[in-house]
Amino acid sequence: MTLDPIEIYKQINVFAKENGMDLTVTTPGESFYTMTILDKHLSSPNTCHGGVIAGFMDGVIGAAALSLAFVTENLVSTVEFKINYFKPVNLGDKLEGIGKVDFEGKSIIAATGEIRNTSKNNELVAKAIGTFNKYPLSKREFSKLFV
Numbered sequence: 246m247t248l249d250p251i252e253i254y255k256q257i258n259v260f261a262k263e264n265g266m267d268l269t270v271t272t273p274g275e276s277f278y279t280m281t282i283l284d285k286h287l288s289s290p291n292t293c294h295g296g297v298i299a300g301f302m303d304g305v306i307g308a309a310a311l312s313l314a315f316v317t318e319n320l321v322s323t324v325e326f327k328i329n330y331f332k333p334v335n336l337g338d339k340l341e342g343i344g345k346v347d348f349e350g351k352s353i354i355a356a357t358g359e360i361r362n363t364s365k366n367n368e369l370v371a372k373a374i375g376t377f378n379k380y381p382l383s384k385r386e387f388s389k390l391f392v
Contacts, residue, residue: 265283267279276342
């Protein structure tokens with residue numbers, strides 16, 4: 246029995262687990278992530294560190310790219326991404342991130358994403374665009390998990 250690659254990814258993604266990030270992919274090339282801001286995410290009293298939002302966003306757009314790459318038995322790695330922060334995030338806020346692939350070439354994938362704060366009327370927190378390197382799944386040791 247072959248496991249779904251997204252389910253395997255969710256099992257081995259320690260960063261997402263440790264930060265309470267929950268991924269859903271229903272269509273390759275699109276991702277939906279949720280997370281709640283905890284005390285460990287704060288950089289000042291009651292305010293989330295920007296690096297946490299950046300890490301969450303990398304997951305959001307990266308999962309969109311990865312879900313599409315899996316279709317052709319590829320993986321991705323982040324080459325670069327640009328993020329714009331619009332609103333602060335506070336302790337206990339619930340975030341939703343939506344990612345979407347905008348372009349897939351032979352060796353790169355470009356994706357965009359946004360994070361919204363569902364605790365504050367779906368307020369737009371951040372937007373980003375990123376580029377990902379696409380490479381064969383067989384280049385990684387854990388490729389045997391996907392067979």
